[in-house]
Amino acid sequence: MKYILLIAFLVWIVSIPFLIISTTANMYTGCQGLYEYGFDKYQISQVTGINKTQLQEVARQMVDYFNGKSPTPQLTVDSKDGTRQLYNEKELIHMDDVLKIVSLFHVMQIVSVILFLILGVVTYLRMGINRILRGLEIGSIIAAAFTAVLITWAFIDFDGLFLLFHYVSFSNNLWILDPSKDYLIMMFPEGFFNDAALFMVSTIMGTSLAVWITAFLVRRKISSNAKRA
Numbered sequence: 001m002k003y004i005l006l007i008a009f010l011v012w013i014v015s016i017p018f019l020i021i022s023t024t025a026n027m028y029t030g031c032q033g034l035y036e037y038g039f040d041k042y043q044i045s046q047v048t049g050i051n052k053t054q055l056q057e058v059a060r061q062m063v064d065y066f067n068g069k070s071p072t073p074q075l076t077v078d079s080k081d082g083t084r085q086l087y088n089e090k091e092l093i094h095m096d097d098v099l100k101i102v103s104l105f106h107v108m109q110i111v112s113v114i115l116f117l118i119l120g121v122v123t124y125l126r127m128g129i130n131r132i133l134r135g136l137e138i139g140s141i142i143a144a145a146f147t148a149v150l151i152t153w154a155f156i157d158f159d160g161l162f163l164l165f166h167y168v169s170f171s172n173n174l175w176i177l178d179p180s181k182d183y184l185i186m187m188f189p190e191g192f193f194n195d196a197a198l199f200m201v202s203t204i205m206g207t208s209l210a211v212w213i214t215a216f217l218v219r220r221k222i223s224s225n226a227k228r229a
Helices: 002-028 034-043 043-049 052-066 089-127 129-169 182-189 189-229
Strands: 077-078 083-084
Touching: 002 089, 002 129, 002 189, 034 043, 034 089, 034 189, 043 052, 043 182, 052 077, 083 129, 089 129, 089 182, 129 189
Parallel strands: none
Antiparallel strands: 077 083
């Protein structure tokens, strides 16, 4: 039983960084405001000839697609090339590949929540509140450390990290798009992914820090009260 509890505790700790990271990723991939921010910052309306109202619809359709509310991200728009279907077949296939990754993060979040809640209760009942708080500290440190490694790598070689992610994540080269004719890459240039990555790692680091500080202060308060008693 002792070893089973230890394994359950370790799995619970591991669920913490997975929960923080997957929740953050899902929050931003499902955030219409993020896409609209990129459209405004990189003047996508001027680049594509698609007006801002239609770009808002593009962002909304993208979010609905990632959240399973729409079977396709496809839209008809008025662009610099006239009225047309926004994405070509290559882009749609690539978007389907992206959806698989997004769905994986959704599953990761659900599994992490289940493990966090169930094993958290088991840990609390069997090991006490101090072990829970210590686990939260360790889990948040793991999440922050993993993110710090990615941040360092990105500062040193963002292009290399970006390419590695695509080589690992996709089994084809459909993600290699032509910015002169493929609207997906016109609307989402490399700078957008830089910004999105910055938002995500900042959120992960901020959340991890908040969890660590809260757990540390509560644990110290409990320890102080116990000494007085």
